[in-house]
Amino acid sequence: MRTILIVDDSATARRIIQQCLEMIGCAGCEFVHATDGIEALGILRTRDISLLITDMNMPNLDGTGLLKAVKGSPKLNHIPVFVISSLTNPALESELKSIGVDKIIYKPASPQKLLDGIEQTVGKEFFE
């Protein structure tokens, strides 16, 4: 079973993302939630995560910090990372791409945006 880690300090945002994923065929996946980058890194060290979806603006360790930690780690850098952000900002997009983000999705998240992201980066086999 694939495990998807959703990181956002807003319970509403986490719930919306999970509902969107369930609607596009991830209902059989296990969902794990974290409220910031520090908590997410703790989970990433102990769990086998297939997809990491993170907010940008969070306390303690934000999305950029989490992305740097994941993509800079030989043990974790194979994990696809989607960043979900309310800030539609080309300069920020360039910065995130230089760190290695796999997909940037602008809020509000929707099933179609997540489906496109998964198909473009991980491939349709993610749903098998």
Add this chain to the structure above:
Amino acid sequence: MIPKPGSCEDLIYKALSEAFETLVFEEVVLSEVTSNKLPEANLDGWWASIKMLAPLPWGEIVITVPDALMNRFTEAILGLTGEAPTAEQNFDNLGEILNTICGRLMALRSNPDRVFRIGLPVSGRGLIPEQSGPFRCVNVLVGEEHIYLLAPESFWDDIIWELELS
């Protein structure tokens, strides 16, 4: 060439419309814009605030939503049927709504070549936090209910916008 934005009233209305239509499926109508006048309504309602940090420290954006409307928003966002939203859910949802509004505002107002940064949302109920400087208050209607969005005067300042572009 980076296009100059429209008036701040237009930008704020556009950002509010986009956020409410996508998040809670509600249309908003611009009612009025006042200077340095706190809303008399919504004193027992819900509020959220977010600091705009970069590219310029414009200050704080605050939104106020009356009680019944906030409950309606939370029910729509979370798909609640037959259960009343909790205070925690309303705080979280209003923070998320304002986060989306501020994201849109920054995109509409700022130079896209600069990195935008906003603070974490802070939510509360009752009296809104005192404003630290001059501000404008944008009043919009959702049905017959009033939503107020307070933005610092500097956010309207075209000179700051021109400086940021240069």
